Amino acid sequence: MAKLIKNIDIYTGVGVVKNGFLRFSNKIEEIGEAKAFVTKGDDQVITVPKGAIIVPGFIDVHTHGGYGFDTMDADVDGLNRFMENLRREGLTSVFPTTITQTKDNIKKALVSVAEAAKNNSMIRGIHLEGPFINADMNGAQPAEYVIRPDLALFKNWQKDADGLIKLVTYAPEKSGSAFEAGLHNMGVVLSAGHTNQSYFKMNKGQTLASHVTHLYNRQSQLEGREPGVTGYGVLTPSIKVEVIADGVHVSPEMIKLAYQLKGAKNIEVITDSMRAKGQKENEVSELGGQKVIVKNGAARLENGHLAGSVLKYILAFRNIQKFTGASIEEAVLMTSVNQAREFGLNDVGSLEVGKRANFNLLNSDQDLLENFLDGDGLKAVDQK
Missing domain, CATH: 3.20.20.140 (Metal-dependent hydrolases)
Structure with a gap:
């Protein structure tokens, strides 16, 4: 079952996808603009707050x-x-x-x-x-x-x-x-x-x-x-x-x-x-x-x-x-x-299809909400 985050700005490292979606398992399976999004019945949808963004790990x-x-x-x-x-x-x-x-x-x-x-x-x-x-x-x-x-x-x-x-x-x-x-x-x-x-x-x-x-x-x-x-x-x-x-x-x-x-x-x-x-x-x-x-x-x-x-x-x-x-x-x-x-870390560093699902979910103030490592989420605790 893939995980899905949608209606969010994604800073991929090679560009910015405004109002986009990200479908991933342990790797990034699909990324694009919301208008190109196609629903899949088995997606696990992750709800995010308004103004949140995604950046690479x-x-x-x-x-x-x-x-x-x-x-x-x-x-x-x-x-x-x-x-x-x-x-x-x-x-x-x-x-x-x-x-x-x-x-x-x-x-x-x-x-x-x-x-x-x-x-x-x-x-x-x-x-x-x-x-x-x-x-x-x-x-x-x-x-x-x-x-x-x-x-x-x-x-x-x-x-x-x-x-x-x-x-x-x-x-x-x-x-x-x-x-x-x-x-x-x-x-x-x-x-x-x-x-x-x-x-x-x-x-x-x-x-x-x-x-x-x-x-x-x-x-x-x-x-x-x-x-x-x-x-x-x-x-x-x-x-x-x-x-x-x-x-x-x-x-x-x-x-x-x-x-x-x-x-x-x-x-x-x-x-x-x-x-x-x-x-x-x-x-x-x-x-x-x-x-x-x-x-x-x-x-x-x-x-x-x-x-x-x-x-x-x-x-x-x-x-x-x-x-x-x-x-x-x-x-x-x-x-x-x-x-x-x-350093030739070709499977990380940017968010592209086929690369590892390593990324951060930030709120509108750029506080860390959740860290994803190979698609596995970990909630943030303290960033002060």
């Missing part, structure tokens, strides 16, 4: 954890509970993200994600953030575990991860061409992050980085005579950039600048969330074995460094529109379509 390629869980816990059951909580933020595809730690701890985390992914359709990749970074730009990454890029080690980790590592944050200035070429040839996206590399070295083709990790944060900055990695991200048309749209990591004005320079097709909204997301403020948490305290919506180490975010994705979806003036269609690009295209 969100994709976060950079999240360490939340709701008391961290990827580095190497806990399969905990990871599955984390995924379930992320659905209540509108997510349907996720890259659990590691942190700079011991080689053994990273291996354990990779093995656990690979194990969970066998039975969890939300887990579509792994983001390896560190340990191949610049220790001087570590931020909340434990500097004592930073190591130089090591292709042989990475190949072993990729085996441990069953090939799921799709994105690697590293410092180009600490890397050699063999490391970059090795990852590139394996189909892994290289992302400049926690780096002090010069714009001019990046821009002269001395890197295969095609992605910039959390734009503006822990990287060489835009300056009068040195545009830095931030400049490389915003000035190079082909480069995809991540943006933490919480208004804490980056000011709304600078997010708007990136949007004006890059356009919606080259920005990917991330949360970079950590264990404390979903917990009460002023409760003590941790990241990579470091004490973290959340206050006024910001997670910080004892030294004051930001330690990831407590951002919920549905809020990021609204914020990216608020901060930049982007349309809903453009917000869909930045929260679903771009990620799917960059």
Whole structure:
């Protein structure tokens, strides 16, 4: 029996269907304008409020954890509970993200994600953030575990991860061409992050980085005579950039600048969330074995460094529109379509016949009402 939602505006990722209908099971079976709708007797009709809209399920390629869980816990059951909580933020595809730690701890985390992914359709990749970074730009990454890029080690980790590592944050200035070429040839996206590399070295083709990790944060900055990695991200048309749209990591004005320079097709909204997301403020948490305290919506180490975010994705979806003036269609690009295209997730990211029925039902205020994963609905609880 197929499910049916009708008389609703649908933002597909490739266009907008006004006053449309969506028929689906685990995949999208039919989508179109209401005037083309043909009743089928066995449809299960889902009633929606006036002014509601449908958008593709969100994709976060950079999240360490939340709701008391961290990827580095190497806990399969905990990871599955984390995924379930992320659905209540509108997510349907996720890259659990590691942190700079011991080689053994990273291996354990990779093995656990690979194990969970066998039975969890939300887990579509792994983001390896560190340990191949610049220790001087570590931020909340434990500097004592930073190591130089090591292709042989990475190949072993990729085996441990069953090939799921799709994105690697590293410092180009600490890397050699063999490391970059090795990852590139394996189909892994290289992302400049926690780096002090010069714009001019990046821009002269001395890197295969095609992605910039959390734009503006822990990287060489835009300056009068040195545009830095931030400049490389915003000035190079082909480069995809991540943006933490919480208004804490980056000011709304600078997010708007990136949007004006890059356009919606080259920005990917991330949360970079950590264990404390979903917990009460002023409760003590941790990241990579470091004490973290959340206050006024910001997670910080004892030294004051930001330690990831407590951002919920549905809020990021609204914020990216608020901060930049982007349309809903453009917000869909930045929260679903771009990620799917960059990482070859061909069965998600947009709402088209034959693709997985991963989408969100939002009310007229863009609050999440229900998340659909492979056609299975889950009511939203809290999005504040």
